[in-house]
Amino acid sequence: MEHLLVTIGRDMFAIFGVLALCGGIFMVAAKSAVHSVLGFLFTMLCVAGCFLSLDAEFLGMAQILVYAGGIVVLFLFVVMLVELSKYKEKGVFQLQTRSAVVAVVIGAAVFIGVFRNLLFGVASSEALVLRPELAQGLNVAQQNAQAVSRGLFSDYLLPFEILSVILLVALVGAVVLAKRERV
Amino acid sequence: MVNLNTVLLISSLLFAIGIAGVLIRRNALVILMSIELMLNAANLNFIAFARHSGSVSGQAFALLVMGFAAAEVAVGLALVVALYRKRDTVQVDDINLLKG
Numbered sequence: 603m604e605h606l607l608v609t610i611g612r613d614m615f616a617i618f619g620v621l622a623l624c625g626g627i628f629m630v631a632a633k634s635a636v637h638s639v640l641g642f643l644f645t646m647l648c649v650a651g652c653f654l655s656l657d658a659e660f661l662g663m664a665q666i667l668v669y670a671g672g673i674v675v676l677f678l679f680v681v682m683l684v685e686l687s688k689y690k691e692k693g694v695f696q697l698q699t700r701s702a703v704v705a706v707v708i709g710a711a712v713f714i715g716v717f718r719n720l721l722f723g724v725a726s727s728e729a730l731v732l733r734p735e736l737a738q739g740l741n742v743a744q745q746n747a748q749a750v751s752r753g754l755f756s757d758y759l760l761p762f763e764i765l766s767v768i769l770l771v772a773l774v775g776a777v778v779l780a781k782r783e784r785v
Numbered sequence: 786m787v788n789l790n791t792v793l794l795i796s797s798l799l800f801a802i803g804i805a806g807v808l809i810r811r812n813a814l815v816i817l818m819s820i821e822l823m824l825n826a827a828n829l830n831f832i833a834f835a836r837h838s839g840s841v842s843g844q845a846f847a848l849l850v851m852g853f854a855a856a857e858v859a860v861g862l863a864l865v866v867a868l869y870r871k872r873d874t875v876q877v878d879d880i881n882l883l884k885g
Contacts, residue, residue, distance in 0.1 A: 615787040619795035626802040626822055635814055642818045649825050652795075655787070658832045658844050661851075668851055673821065673858050680862045681814060684869045702808035710801060746844075753845040765852045772856035779863035782870070 614655040622648035635681045643674045660747040792833035800826035813868070813875045817861045824854045 610617070622645050629641030646669035653662035754762055799822060806819030828847045835843025869875055 613787075616791060616795075619791070623795065623798055623802065626799055626806075629818060629822070630802060630806040630810065630815070635812060638812075638815050638818060642821070645822065646825070649799075649829065652792075652829060653832055656792070656832050656836050658835070658847070661828075661832060661844055661847055664848065664851060668855055669821075673855065676858065676862055677814065677818065680865055683866060684814070684875050702805070706801065706805055706808070713797070749841045750844050750848065753841040754848065757842065758845050758849070761846075761849055765849055769852060769856050772859050776859040776863035779860070780866045 615652055618648045618651035618655060622652065636678075639674060639677045639681060642677070643670060646670055646674070658746065660750050789833060789837055792829065796826040796829040796833070799823075799829065811876045811878045813865050813877055814862075816877065817858060817865070820861075821854055821858060824850060824857075 625641050625645035625648055629638050629645060632638045632641055646665065650662045650665040650669075653665055803819040803821075803823035803826065806822065807816050810816055810819070828850050831843040831847040831850065833843075835841060835847070865875055868880070872880065874880070
């Protein structure tokens with residue numbers, strides 16, 4: 603039992619990653635839009651689990667809050683607003699699906715061919731570990747939120763402020779776009 | 786302990802699924818969700834390399850990407866709603882005014 607728990611804890615990332623891939627495939631392949639949204643929710647939760655297993659606790663929690671709490675609800679609202687049922691009889695996939703699949707397969711083959719050495723060569727067995735001498739000053743493992751906020755408000759203050767302006771613009775733009783036109 | 790290449794492989798597969806969703810689906814909502822999936826794959830890479838290099842810069846950038854994704858999905862969904870009001874459809878195949 604203890605051995606099993608140790609194994610699960612060690613392979614937590616792989617478990618969540620494979621689950622996220624399954625959720626993504628379900629999202630793309632589902633016929634109904636509501637099923638797609640549910641697959642998206644599952645995928646986002648699994649990606650949050652991946653973040654947590656990579657020692658990014660703050661980002662994992664933010665992922666759950668932003669995606670599961672905000673974006674999925676927004677998607678569900680729009681699915682309810684937009685009546686999708688009358689397009690049921692048309693096909694789910696686009697007309698050029700076959701050529702798209704061929705393009706994706708060729709792209710994956712080229713990707714694997716180019717990065718073959720990096721993926722399967724000698725360097726591929728290098729473990730992803732937190733270097734203790736670098737983590738000393740940042741306290742990444744102990745105080746993740748503190749370390750992230752220190753980086754965000756010192757080195758990346760300008761992108762942070764730009765992001766806040768962009769969020770404001772997106773807010774106003776979304777209201778203007780979605781507002782019913784007056785005639 | 787997780788391998789760096791496991792993370793890279795899983796995130797590239799997530800990105801590929803997102804690209805496949807954008808390319809083969811005709812529902813604008815599913816296309817937006819696929820774009821979100823691709824942004825999440827990029828975030829996964831950011832966090833993996835942040836942990837690999839022992840610096841928090843990658844995590845800070847991942848947080849910024851998350852904010853941009855929220856802004857993008859708000860505008861995108863507003864566009865979908867406006868499109869539905871104007872053209873009465875959310876299927877991207879039916880939106881071909883510029884096709885010529």
